[in-house]
Amino acid sequence: MCGISGIFDIRGRRDFDAALMHRINDTLHHRGPDEGSVHLQPGVAFGHRRLSIIDIATGQQPLFNDAGTVGIVFNGEIYNYQALMDELQGLGFRFRTKSDTEVIVHAWSAWGPDCVQRLRGMFAFALWDRASDSLFMARDRLGVKPMFYAPLDDGQVVFGSELKALLAHPLLRRDIDPQAVEEYFALGYVAEPRTVFRQALKLPPGHTLWIRRGEPVGQPQRYWDVHFTLDARIDEQQAQEELLRRLRESVKLRMIAEVPLGAFLSGGVDSSAVVAMMAGESSGPVKTCSIAFDDPQYNESEFAQQVADRYHTDHHVEMxxxxxxxxxxxxxxxxxxxxxxxxxxxTYRVCQLARKHVTVALSGDGGDESFGGYRRYKLHMMEERMRASLPLGLRKPLFGTLGRLYPKADWAPRVFRAKTTFQALARNSVEAYFHTMSVIRDAERMPLYSARFKSELGGYNARELFLRHAQRANTDDPLAMIQYLDTHTYLVGDINTKVDRASMAHSLEVREPLMDHELVEWLATLPSHLKLRGGEGKYLFKKSLEPHLPRDVLYRPKMGFAVPLSRWFRGPLRQRVRGSLLGGPLADTGWFDLKAVGQLVEQHENGSRDHSTPLWTLLMYDAFLRNVMGAAPMRQAA
Structure with missing residues (x-):
């Protein structure tokens, strides 16, 4: 696991400033504290920070082939590298190391851009090829590892594992993209391929980008997508057996390491399943890490302890x-x-705890998307039955009116909070799911924007992102559709982003067995009734695990990591919220209606409404302006 960066000259073969390249590389020190190196040659510069996991002795980067004609910087792990190494040796390639990095170099020489089809793992890499005078970038299928890049105005392309590497380049324009800001306030993150800056982009998951010298930077090319065919001819018992076989294989592949290895154990189904499989593949106790909360409402450590006791793990808990x-x-x-x-x-805290005991941790991330585990899936399917019974022409005016008139009862029991449901029923399926996934919904979000900002948006709404993905989903199954949407939006933009940055902040490598692409592809062939049945999410997954996990772990209500935002904003963070949201950088942008923001603050403080989510979203935007944009002159888009 590493931090990678570099610069490529598409107009010629200029010499790059070594001091600049070292500064860019040093921004990623936290991703790889073990070693760091920079390589410069006319027209190409590579930077690498290494966290040593496999082939500690000889796996340094940048790595070149014997002839010096192909070089690479690589972040991630290729779990089938040993099998690929044997195949490539059979083709006549000679290896100087035992690293998965060298496997990619020779795989490029053997198969060209199609080499990515052979890789099983999490990866982001940039590869320079002298023969084609080009730079080739690739990102893994599910976006576990990040890749940012920016074509600069003078013909350089700068890239890196995090945006901070790009921000270290003085020629990167800091113009903020209004459409990225709209996506952020709708979803809580800036979705691929945008970044918050106009000039910088994210390479989307399952895509490659081939940049040839002398040519403008083109569009990334998709090499993989998940297809929900739902056509597997398999009975339930066979599906359970096959699922466990695939899960064990995926976990076993991710236990290859030359450093201490363990797992997160939250007490939820997914992480508990991973630990159960690890225990079956390990000769000694599995190291597990949990955090407990001092507020019982958010604490599920007792369930983690049940799993730890059952498998006699070396369990570590911090409050x-x-x-x-x-x-x-x-x-x-x-x-x-x-x-x-x-x-x-x-998440930051559990990574901090884990790093005290291990260098690699397995997680349960990705299970909800593939197995059908989110509570919102059940609610969406209930809404779908209603949508199917009434045409949109009737639903839109009927439920639209109810949605406008019904009060927003944050304080009431969930059964009486019908406003959101009415609003969803007035929409088509994809727009309704976007409404469900919005952290600040259209009716609440648009009043926060100033007239100037709305003008700069030019009519753009973040729902277009969902509509665009839905066009590629190629399924009429309502559950498969929202699983597809989550795989391309929430999983990548929220979950994977969160875990990558939080873990790398502590130089911890996290591996996700439930995001193995072969497992994901197989699950996409299973009919939806094996995922959501009778209101029970993850039906097949849970039935398969009944012999391996306590019933309390499998069938209790899902909790997830949560923090008491509502109480914070009425108590210890009250003054910070007022100071940050009603003045300072947020107000200076001119993009927000301060009267509307002030109304949110007042209503939350007096207890008439719970605005904790929009207030947190505004507070974190203010924190971005203060901590990231404060380091350089801020220029809003004109």
Missing amino acids: VQSDDFDLIDTLARLYDEPYADSSAIP
Whole structure:
């Protein structure tokens, strides 16, 4: 696991400034504290920070082939590298190392751009090829590892594992993209391929980008997508057996390491399943890490302890205070662009704990998307039955009117909070799911924007992102559709971003067995009734695990990492919220209606409404402006 960076000259073969390249590389020191190196030659510069996991002795980067004609910087792990090494040796390639990095170099020479089809793992890499005078970049299928790049005005292309590497280049324009800001306030993150800056981009998951000298930078090319065919001819018992076989294989592949290895154990189904499989593949106790909350409402450590006791793991628990909000500015600097998932706080803490005991940790991330585990899936399917019974022409005026008139009862029991449901029923399926996934919904979001900002948006709404992905989904199954949407939006933009930055902040490598692409592809062939049945999410997954996990772990209500935002904003963070949202950089942008923002603050403080999510989203945007944009002159888009 590493931090990678570099510069490529598409107009010629200029000599790059070594001091600049070292500064760019040093921004990623936290991703790879073990070693660092920079390589410069006319027209190409590579930077690498290394966290040594495999082939510690000889796996240094940048790595070149014997002839010096192909070189690479690579972040990630290729889990089938040993099999590929044997195949490539059979083709006549000679290896100087035992690293998966050298496997990619020779795979490029053997198969060209199609080499990515052979790689099983999490990866982002940039490869220079002298024969084609080009730079080839690739990102893994599910976006576990990040890749940012920016074509600069003078013909350079700068790239790196995090935005901060690009921000170290003085020629990167800091113009903020209004459409990225709209996506952030709708979803809580800036979705691929945008970044918060106009000039910088994210390479989307499952894509490559081939940049040839003398040619303008083109569009990334898709090499993989998940196809929900739902056509597997398999009975339930066979599906359970096959699922466990695939899960064990995926976990076993991710246990290859030359450093201490363990797992996160939250007490949820996904992480508990991973630990159960690890215990079956390990000769000694599995090292597991959990955090406990001092507020019982958010604490699920007792369930983690049940699993730890059952498998006799070497279990480590640390208590996190419920008022653990001192990380706000740290998180803003860590993520480089606005990011509003408050569970980043406990995720940061559990990574901090894990790094005291291991260098590699397996996680349960990605299970909800593939197995059908989110509570919102059940609610969406209930809405779908209603949408199917009434045409949109009737639903839109009927439920649209109800949605406008029905009060927003944050204080009431969930059964009486019908406003959101009415609003969803007035929309088509994809727009309704966007409404569900919005951290600040259209009716609440648009009043926060100033007239100037709305003008700069030019009519853009973040729902277009969902509509664009839905066109590629190629499925009429309503559950498969929203699983597809989550795989391309929430999983990448929120979950993977959160875990990558939080883990790398502590130089911890996290591996996700439930995001193995072969497992994901197989699950996409299973009919939806094996994923969501009778209101029970992850039906097949849970049935398969009944012999391996306590029933309390499998069938209790899902909790997830949560923090008490509502109480913070009425108590210890009250003054910070007022100071940050009603003045300072947020007000200076001219992009927000301060009267509307002030109304949110007042209503939340007096207890008439719970605006904790929009207030947190605004607060983290303010933290971005103060901590990231404060380091350089801020220029809003004209």
